[in-house]
Structure formats: structure tokens, C-alpha cells
Amino acid sequence: MKILVTGAAGKVGQAFIAGVRQSRPGTPIVALCHNRLLPKADDLTLVRGSLADAATAQAALAQGVTHVVHLATCKETPDEVMDVTVKGLFRLLEAFRTSPTAQRFLLIGGDAAVGHFFHRHPGPVTEETPHKAYPGCYALSKVLEEVMVQQYGIQYGLDWCCLRAPWIMEKDDFRASLSFGPDLFGGPDWRAMVGDVVADKAMAKGAIPLLLDPEGNPVKRNFVHVQDLVAAILIALDHPAARQRLYNIAMDEPVDYGALAAYLHRTRGLGHVPVQGPYHSTWLSNTRAKAELGWRPQYNLEKLVESAWSHIRAADDPRRIWYPG
Numbered sequence: 001m002k003i004l005v006t007g008a009a010g011k012v013g014q015a016f017i018a019g020v021r022q023s024r025p026g027t028p029i030v031a032l033c034h035n036r037l038l039p040k041a042d043d044l045t046l047v048r049g050s051l052a053d054a055a056t057a058q059a060a061l062a063q064g065v066t067h068v069v070h071l072a073t074c075k076e077t078p079d080e081v082m083d084v085t086v087k088g089l090f091r092l093l094e095a096f097r098t099s100p101t102a103q104r105f106l107l108i109g110g111d112a113a114v115g116h117f118f119h120r121h122p123g124p125v126t127e128e129t130p131h132k133a134y135p136g137c138y139a140l141s142k143v144l145e146e147v148m149v150q151q152y153g154i155q156y157g158l159d160w161c162c163l164r165a166p167w168i169m170e171k172d173d174f175r176a177s178l179s180f181g182p183d184l185f186g187g188p189d190w191r192a193m194v195g196d197v198v199a200d201k202a203m204a205k206g207a208i209p210l211l212l213d214p215e216g217n218p219v220k221r222n223f224v225h226v227q228d229l230v231a232a233i234l235i236a237l238d239h240p241a242a243r244q245r246l247y248n249i250a251m252d253e254p255v256d257y258g259a260l261a262a263y264l265h266r267t268r269g270l271g272h273v274p275v276q277g278p279y280h281s282t283w284l285s286n287t288r289a290k291a292e293l294g295w296r297p298q299y300n301l302e303k304l305v306e307s308a309w310s311h312i313r314a315a316d317d318p319r320r321i322w323y324p325g
Contacts, residue, residue, distance in 0.1 A: 001238070002028045002101070004060050006051065006092070007071035009036035011170055012108065012226055016069060017044075019230040032060045032072065051088025052080065061095040066103040067237055068096060073110075073145075078137045085141040089148055097156045104243070106236060107149050108229075109164040111248075112139040116166060117221050117279040124285040127164075127246045146246065153244045161242040163249045165229050166222035166284055169299075174223070174308035176319065178208040180273075185319060193275050207271040208264060211257040213280050218258030220281035222250045225299040225307070232295045239293055247289040251297050254283055255304070263305060 003020065007013050008031035020027050021043065030045045031038050037046060045063055049056035051072055061068075070092060074081040089107075096102045114125050118134035131146065133139035145162075152158040167177075167186065176185035180199040184190065190209045191199040202209075211219040232249045236242040261272040289295045299307070313319070 001103075002030065002064050002066050003237070004030040004032060004063070004065040004068045005071065006032040006060070006068070007034075007073065009033045009038055010071060012168060012229060013071050014038070015170070015226045015230045016071075016233055019234055023234055030060055030063045030065055032056070034072070050084060051091060052083040054091055057088070057091040057095045061092070061099055061102075064101050065096075065099065066101050068092065068105045069233060069237075070105065070107045074138070074141065076136050076138050081137040081141050086144050086148075089145055093148065093152050093158070097152065097158050103159060104237065105149065105152075105158060105160045106233065107145060107160065107162045108233070109146050109162045109246075110142045111164055111166040111222060111250075111282075111284055113142040113146050113164065115139065115282075116284075117219060117282050119282075120280045121282055124283040125248070126285045127248060127288055150244075150246075159243050161236050161244070162246045163229070163232055163236060163289075164246060164284075165224050165249050167224070168226050168229060169223050169304060169308070170226040171317075172308050172311040172313055174304050175311075179203075180207075180209070183319070188275075188277060188279070190273075190275060193277060194273060198273060202273045205271055207273050208261060209257070209275045210261045210272040211279065212274055212276040214276070214278060216276065217281070218256055218261075219277075219279050220254040220256045220283060221279075222254045222282060222284040223304065224250050224297065225304060228297040228299055231298075232289060232293065235293045235295050241292040245288075245292070247293065248284045248286050249289055249295070249297075250284040250286050251299055251301075251304075252286065253300070254281070255301055259301060260305070263301065267305075268309070 032047045047060045074085050115132040115134045131143045133143045149160040180190050180202045264270040
């Protein structure tokens, strides 16, 4: 096995490489990096470039690669998303399907492909739920990624697997996702929803937002910890059942903002601010991954909170905001 990891310097890429080194020591890795590089290592071949460049995919796969873990993507960046995310995946798949060493192509997708909490769903979101992007280029790219790898399986018999993940948490990400201040990680933008006066009072008291749907019910939103996602990737790399299969990789239950507020009040005395928005509860079902791969997530609401609140971010580890304004 020789693994190409795109987006190797990102959150999931670095955690995955660490997981390979621990569970499959000595496995050679080709790390495709764009803006940031990884430290040199004996098991690592560094390739620098953007998937917007056709030569980059060929260079990365011209290393005897057997497996691809495709993580590289764009967020809401219309000027780049088609060239990098969509055309980049196309170039990788074209190079992979003609490679004599190719075995499995593993795509890390996202629940944006089914609209996560932007759309109402009549029941749990499964792998059979139709694609349903929300407005913006990022969600559209997630739909196109899934469709493209599936079609390559039909067209050429390519051995693909897609792990569809919701919002991926590590370190203190979850805590920062609940901030009314400038350190907010991701969205929604709580301050914009409640106004400066309410947000300032919430910050002064250490209160968190309690997200409500249009009917006033606490929203349930899906998350996954990076360690649980990495565990799923390591299983899916060569599991026989994963050939040409899509799996939802998420916590056993979505985070209920009502239950979250109650837990933080009970354990830390924190208050909350009700924030009503246009979002809807969703439940990303992980049943297929548990049944076919034997994968089990280790993080639940309590562990997600405790790990985020206990983490102290180092001065040389700045938060990288993935959601351009």
C-alpha cells in the first residue's frame, strides 16, 4: 500500500497521516500540499501544487500510488471551486483509473451534499437520501464530487468509497463554534443573528447560543470528531465491503442544542441565549457504516464538550477559519 493524501496539511490530513503511522507503520505516503507543507519524514514524499493545475494530479499519482485519500476542497470561493474541487477531482480520477497500481479511491465528502440543516428532511438522512444542495458553490461542489466518483465506478469499474462527514471537530473547535465574539469558528454567525447588544451581554456572562428552528424547537445538528473520521478512513482503505459504497460518518446522535445548553449549565454553570433561525434539525444516520465496516464513533455530546473545553490552544497553533465572509 502506498497512499496519496490530498489536502495533507489540513486538519484531517495531518490526523490521518498520524493514524497511518500508528496503525500501519512504515506505509509510504505521498502528501499533496498547496499553501502549507508538512515536515520532512522518511515515510513521506511531498508534492506541492494545486489541483487546478493538470500536471499536479499526474505528478502526485506518478509515485506508484495504490490508494488515494482525497481531502482537498474549497469552501465558498466561487473563483476557485470549479477549478480546484470539481476539475481537480476529475483530473485525479482520470489519472487514477489509468494507473497500473491503482486499487481504491477514497473521497471524503460532506453532508452539505444533502443540505445538512438548511433543508427539512422527513426522517433520518441515509445514503439513499437524494442530493439536495443549499445555496452557494460549496454545497454544489459536494454534490458533484459524490456523483462523479459514483459515475466513474459505473463507467470504468473504478473501486471508490465515499465517507460523507458533517462538520469535523478537533481541539477547541466545538467551543469556538458557540462564540458570540470574533473567535467564532464557522457558522451561524450568532452575533449577526442577535445583534451587538445581546451578543456583548452573552460574552460578558459566558453564555452560549441555543439554536431554535422556525417553530421554536431546539435544533439537532450533526458533527463528527476528527479522530472518529480518521478511524473510519483507516477501516475503509481496504475493507472489502467498502468497494463502491457511500457511508455517513457521524456521531451516533446529532448535537441537540437544548441538551447542550442543559449540559453546560449543569457542568459549568453557563447560561444560554435563545437564537431562532431558519435552520432545521437533521439526523445523519451512521447505521450503514456501523453494520458494514464495524466502525463505531467514540465521541458523543459529553465527550465532544469535555474535549473542547479542556483543550488549551498553543500560541503557535492559530485557528484557521474555513468560512470566508
